[in-house]
Amino acid sequence: MSESSLSKVLAEVFGYTSFREGQLQVIEAVMQQRDALVLMPTGGGKSLCYQLPALVGEGLTVVISPLISLMQDQVEALQAMGIAAAALNNGISPEASQLISTQLNQHQIRLLYVSPERALQPYFMRQLQQWPVRLIAIDEAHCISQWGHDFRPEYGQLGQLREALPQVPFMALTATADAATEADIISRLKLHDPVVYKGSFDRPNIRYVVEEKYKPFKQVTDYIKRQRGASGIVYCGSRKKVEELAEKLSREGIRAAGYHAGMEHDWRQDVLRRFVRDDLDVVVATVAFGMGINKPNVRFVVHFDVPRSVEGYYQETGRAGRDGLAAEALLLYDPGDVAWIKSVIFEHPDEERRRIELHKFAAMQALGEAQTCRRLVLLNYFNEHRNEPCGNCDICLDPPRQYDGTVDAQKVLSCIYRVGQRYGVTHIIDVLRGSKSQRLVELGHDKLSTFGIGADQSHEYWLGVVRQLIHRGYVVQNIQQYSVLQLTEAARPILRGEIALQLAQPRINLAVSKPRVADRGDYDxxxxxxxxxxxxxxxxxxxxxxxxxxxxxxxxxxxxxxxxxxxxxxxxxxxxxxxxxxxxxxxxxxxxxxxxxxxxxxxxx
Missing domain, CATH: 1.10.150.80 (HRDC domain)
Incomplete structure (x- = not known):
């Protein structure tokens, strides 16, 4: 079929006047019965790559998708455009399932969505061999790979489908895959000489912002209130935090609800349904929430805790602004979280897996601690090298101001040394600020020469200084000894005054965010x-x-x-x-x- 014919279907059915970058290339590969691996950012138009070909030729396109709610949303959207689409999953009645099966046997369905578990059932595979299947599309394909950030064992078995349907072309689609994940997808799915399309990982409409995490519940509450009812997701590292934050936000009058895997299934489904239908403004969730959410108007994503990989961070922030309008990704960053996550990774019994996870987390840590354009750091991770700063991240919009931090550094380093390198961040700051806490007095630390020498600055100020000294390698947090602060050899010349040290002015109250991230000025x-x-x-x-x-x-x-x-x-x-x-x-x-x-x-x- 010619490009003009495909463009006509694109306009008449989907309402778009032109293809996005890469879509036509992938669609033409499908029309030529080629296998394909499609890497496009969230909101980049991956689904059109298999939906449009399903309309212009005979046969059935089978889409393997991880979530029932995602399938249903896609089916409803396709049916609203007059496309014969259906989903087979545990969420539909036996009567509806029987009707869909009849329609499939009569070749009345163009697009069928199923879960990987359903696709691997022997009975269903026999059915696939009888139906005129023209394409198998596997969404969220990074789940196939053991090196992907969301590996799912049942996804890893989908290579069995290729054995059952050796002549049917396969298309794997994902928004995030490094080189190891990409190779694993091709191998496990047994893709034959696939057309590989890698779109840009850049999402220029998303503003990336990192804030020092010092009063996280207040920070998140204030931030959400500034969005004035815009849709958003807040990711937390534990179920307990999800429940606490969701409750606090609700008490503040924000339409918010929690979501994690430990909650009742019906509750989770209700939260998702209300969020997608704009009856909830904010969902507070663990990473169990979000894969493939079909909600284009999420205006902000907040990470209450630092993610464990850049892939995970990119996938989660990519749920904002899928409609192409302005959106924001806010990360609250605390090196204390870093120490805890590393300790969890170190407990993994598999040495190779531990090595990979530490490597991935080190890259995420570098992104959080970057003093250069965050978008460049992010794109560099995916081997998309650029030189020009983006102008739409906190570093570009409000560059850190440098100052001579030698004296501040000497105060902190000296205090760590005076307490015997046996205490953590909070205790060091308490000594510097002259706290009269009972424990500090009992230890006799109110008699130290460093006691009270930093009383003119806030706790948050000194926290920023300490973190920079950790980032720069002058101080380490000993994870094996309850994250106590210890000096490195590099701290010696600073303490002796042999070299000067430039630090970034601690950023206590970032004011980068506009009152509302979606606020454009060019529409009524x-x-x-x-x-x-x-x-x-x-x-x-x-x-x-x-x-x-x-x-x-x-x-x-x-x-x-x-x-x-x-x-x-x-x-x-x-x-x-x-x-x-x-x-x-x-x-x-x-x-x-x-x-x-x-x-x-x-x-x-």
């Missing part, structure tokens, strides 16, 4: 809110997520161009023929009514 925000309310009403009536009607990108364009007829509405991104027929007139009517109201003269009575 009043109209946008009205269209958003209309979309929500239609979605609730049809019992589908709001993005199934139109995503935020479409609404923003409507609030820029004010389409008042069918032709103008079809020019809006995401509005195809089916959606025009289904929803177009209501949105046109709302825009016309808004414009008429705007033009009414104001009477001076």
């Amino acid at each position: 925000k009043v109209l946008f809110r009205r269209l958003r309310a209309l979309r929500k009403a239609i979605a609730d009536a049809e019992e589908v997520p709001p993005f199934v009607v139109f995503n935020d990108t479409s609404l923003v364009e409507m609030a820029v161009h004010y389409p008042t007829d069918d032709e103008a509405m079809l020019a809006i991104t995401g509005v195809g023929q089916k959606k025009l027929e289904r929803y177009g007139q209501e949105f046109i009517a709302a825009i016309v009514a808004y414009l008429d109201a705007e033009e009414e003269p104001i009477l001076n009575l």
Whole structure:
């Protein structure tokens, strides 16, 4: 099929006027019956690479997806565009399952979504051999690899499908894969000379921000309040923190709920459903939440704790701004978290796995402690080398101010030495600031020469100095001895005053974030809110997520161009023929009514 024919389907069905980078290349490979490995960032348009080919040829496309909720969202969105799609999973009734099976036997389904567990059932594999399968698409393919950040054993067995369907082309899709993961995917799936497409890992609409973690509950609460109802996800490192933070946010009047694997299944499904349908603003979760969430309008992702790999961080932050509008990723960074995660990794019995995890975490630590453009550090990890700073991260927007930190460093290093290198960060700062705590007095540390010499600065200030000394290699936190601070040989010339030391001014209250990360100035925000309310009403009536009607990108364009007829509405991104027929007139009517109201003269009575 020619490029013009494919472009016509793209416009009429999906409502897009052009392909994104890489999509056409992958689609043409599918049309030529080639295997493919597709690495595109979250929100980069991976799903179109198998959805569009499913519409332009005969046969069935089978999509293997990890989550029931994700399958259902995708199926609802496809059905809204008039595409014959279905999902077989444990969440549907026996009657619905039987109807889908009948439709499959009669070749009435174009796209079928299944879980890896279902795909590997012997009975289902025999069915696949009888149906006219033209493509197997495996989403979230990094789960196949033991070196991926979210390895799942059942995914690792999907190579059995290639043995059952040797003539059917396979497509593996993921947003994150380093070289080891990529090679593992190709090997385990037995891909034959695959077309490999690697898109840019850059998500320029996402602002990356790292803040010193000093009062995390307050920091997160204040941050979310500044977003004024925008959708967001907060990731925590433990279930206990998830529950505590979700409860605190709810008490502050924020529409928030917790989500982790220890909660009841029905509760988790309810939280996900309410979040996707805009009935919740914030989900506080462990990393159990999020893979493949089909919610384009997540405006911010917060990491309450440091992730264990750059891949995990990238995958999780990539859930923000999938609609291409402005979004933000905030990481609260604490070297204390670093010490704890390293201690957990050291306990892993497999030496090779331990080595890989320590390597991956060292890269994440470097990203959190970077004093250069964070986007460059992130892209460099994925071997996408650039030289120009991005201008949209905390380092670029507010470069650290350098100062002569020699005296501050000497105060800290001397204090560590005076207490015998046997105490942690908090105790050192208490001595410097002249704390009269009972334990400190009992130890006699109020008699030290360093007692109170840093009383003119806050706890957070000294915490920033101590962390820099750790980052620069003058001090180590001994994980085996309860993270006590110890001097390295490099600290000696600093203490003796033989060399000067430049430090970054401790950043206690970062003010990089705008009041609301999605706040663009080029569209009519009043109209946008009205269209958003209309979309929500239609979605609730049809019992589908709001993005199934139109995503935020479409609404923003409507609030820029004010389409008042069918032709103008079809020019809006995401509005195809089916959606025009289904929803177009209501949105046109709302825009016309808004414009008429705007033009009414104001009477001076």
